Amino acid sequence: MDTKLNRMNEEQVSLLDQVTADQPFAGGDSAESVAQFKAELASLALSLGVTADQLLRTAETSSDYREEYSKALMLSRRIARFSK
Amino acid sequence: MKQLKHDWNWLEDYLSVHEAVIGRFQQYMITSNSYSHKWFNSEYLELSISFTLRTHQGALVNVSIMKDVEVKSLVPSKGKKTGRRRARTEAYTYVAYRSGQGCLLRYCSPHDRLFDKSSDHHEFHHKHDFTSGQEIITRTGDNWPHVDDFLSEVMSRL
Numbered sequence: 001m002d003t004k005l006n007r008m009n010e011e012q013v014s015l016l017d018q019v020t021a022d023q024p025f026a027g028g029d030s031a032e033s034v035a036q037f038k039a040e041l042a043s044l045a046l047s048l049g050v051t052a053d054q055l056l057r058t059a060e061t062s063s064d065y066r067e068e069y070s071k072a073l074m075l076s077r078r079i080a081r082f083s084k
Numbered sequence: 085m086k087q088l089k090h091d092w093n094w095l096e097d098y099l100s101v102h103e104a105v106i107g108r109f110q111q112y113m114i115t116s117n118s119y120s121h122k123w124f125n126s127e128y129l130e131l132s133i134s135f136t137l138r139t140h141q142g143a144l145v146n147v148s149i150m151k152d153v154e155v156k157s158l159v160p161s162k163g164k165k166t167g168r169r170r171a172r173t174e175a176y177t178y179v180a181y182r183s184g185q186g187c188l189l190r191y192c193s194p195h196d197r198l199f200d201k202s203s204d205h206h207e208f209h210h211k212h213d214f215t216s217g218q219e220i221i222t223r224t225g226d227n228w229p230h231v232d233d234f235l236s237e238v239m240s241r242l
Contacts, residue, residue: 015103016096019121019129033125063214065181067134067148073192074150077175078124080196 030082037082041075044068089227090173095155098171102131105232112137112239114144128174129153137235139242146183147238149231151176178234180242187214188242191229215242 038052045055048068056076059069093101102119110116114136122130131151139145154174158167178191190212205221209228213220229237 015099019099036124062186063219064186065146065148065179070148070150070177070179073177073195074130074152074175077193077195078128078152081175 033082034079037075037078041072041079044072044075089230092156092170092172095169095171098153102231105230105235106133108232109137109235109239112139114138127155129155129171137238139239141242143242144182145188145238145242146181147235148179148181149176149234176228178229178231180234180238187212189213189215189234189238191224191234193228 041052041055045052048055048066050058052072055068055072058064059072062069099119099121106118117133117135119131119133122132124130129152131153132149134146134148136144136146151173152175153171155169155171157169160167173193175193175195176191177193178189179187180189181187192206192210192212194208194210195206203221205223208223209225211222211224213222
């Protein structure tokens, strides 16, 4: 048995259980994931009244901050990663 | 063998270190918060957190951290259904900003070329620094900051 595992303290076990139990896997293959991320990006863009491309352009180049910009940047990375 | 700064870690250690770092900055937080966790498939976990810090110079700075964490399971040991899981940061965006003033700092992991045709910074870990009034982009390379480093920079610089 891994000795490190034996050293896991109660807080770590609790945190791990919480992270695993509270958010069950969304599942899906890469194609489904990409479709989902694209839909999320489109929805974010729509909420701001712009296209997905316009949202990404602004997120990358603007000095303004909006939570949607950070989300859009992360979604664009995921789309690229899971499209490969 | 040299340990990489952002190498694989046990998932439980990865999570608890992140919580511990936030705990260390709790005394400077105007709005307290803890990480949200969301699995978007069996091998990727999204961590996100937002809060406001009062820096050493007294400024109120908003912070937003988003991470995609890659999670790999080891082969289960005998009698176990699942193997122990390892984790490492796969992608991230760290932002420090002020209401009404916009972004001050933004750290980004590499990404596709989005729109800026004149720069190749997107291929590398990089930092957008708006604090001088003009955007300065620098490559951070493999030495890109842990959350701890980022929050320390926010506390001391802003």
